[in-house]
Amino acid sequence: MGYKLYYFDVRYYAEPIRLMLTAAGKDFEEINWTMDEWLAGKKKESPTGKAPWLEVDGRVIPESFAIYRFLANRYGFAGKDEFEKARVDWSADFFRETTFPSWEFFRVKAGRLPGDPDKIYQEKALPALKTAYDQVQKLLEESGSGFIVPSGLTWADLYLAENVRHANAMDDNFAGMFPFAIEYEKRVRSHPSIKDYCETRKNLRTSYCTVPGK
Numbered sequence: 001m002g003y004k005l006y007y008f009d010v011r012y013y014a015e016p017i018r019l020m021l022t023a024a025g026k027d028f029e030e031i032n033w034t035m036d037e038w039l040a041g042k043k044k045e046s047p048t049g050k051a052p053w054l055e056v057d058g059r060v061i062p063e064s065f066a067i068y069r070f071l072a073n074r075y076g077f078a079g080k081d082e083f084e085k086a087r088v089d090w091s092a093d094f095f096r097e098t099t100f101p102s103w104e105f106f107r108v109k110a111g112r113l114p115g116d117p118d119k120i121y122q123e124k125a126l127p128a129l130k131t132a133y134d135q136v137q138k139l140l141e142e143s144g145s146g147f148i149v150p151s152g153l154t155w156a157d158l159y160l161a162e163n164v165r166h167a168n169a170m171d172d173n174f175a176g177m178f179p180f181a182i183e184y185e186k187r188v189r190s191h192p193s194i195k196d197y198c199e200t201r202k203n204l205r206t207s208y209c210t211v212p213g214k
Contacts, residue, residue, distance in 0.1 A: 003028035006045075007052035008035065012166065012207040013064040014052045016158035017071065023193035024075035035208055065092070072155040080151040091139055091148050092156040095163070098132040101125060106170050110209040121171075129167065133178045136160060140180070146187050153191050161188035166206045 003021060007014035009032040021028050033042045038051070047053055047062040054060070054067045061067050069089075072078035079085040105125035108115040139148050148156045164185040168174045175182050189198040 002055075002057055004055035005030045005052060006055070007032060008038065008208070009033065009204060010207050011204045012162060015162045016068055016155055017052065017054060017064075018201075019158050019194050019197065020068075020071040020075055020077055020155065022197045023077075024071075026075075065096075068092075068155040068159065077153065077155045077158070079149050079154055084149040084151055084154075087139075087149050088154045088156045091136070092159050094135060095132050095160060098135070099128050099163070101128040102167070106166075106207075106209040109170060112209065125171075129171075129174075130177075133181055136184070137178075137180050140184060146184075153188065153193065157188050161185045162206070166209075169206055170209060 003026060005014060005017055005021075005028055007030070018028075018030075043049060047060055050062070052064055052067065053062040054070075056070075061070055069078065072088075079088045102125040104113065104115070105117060105120045107113040108120055109117045140146065143150050145152055147153050148160070161184065164178075164181045168182065168185075189195070
């Protein structure tokens, strides 16, 4: 079975895909580009005008969450039963929707949008991050496994851990406010199924909002 992953030359939305394929022992080809190349015409190749997308034996799956769920169901990262799968789905959906306002802060801080980063952080990003990470902490405490569901690592953990890394790179106060999240991210990348990959993977920046190496 052949996989081709199409994404920017950063980690962010593509990293859970890379991790699941690696954990499953599946080889994949990766096609990357820079932001300049995307804006110069690569975007026109996307099925939805967004990235990533995954090609599976010539069939294309766009949208990151659709790809995550496809691979998770195929390779055992979706949860052990329908109730765990529902918990995995809603936890990731809730997090994405709740943290959406924080992206204005990230982009302004990175110089990609105009605005006052301190004002946007206090009024929009901080309340969103607190709501989202309070829920993540509650989920982890209820689970008892160190991951979102009792049975162990799922695609939601991979997605959330990448967001922890991104927020910590962008927000100097993040680790102090959410120390549990820092430990959670370490626990995810130390999972035996992905530990070797995480220790040797290419040092891509997390997103175009972060500096290289973060």
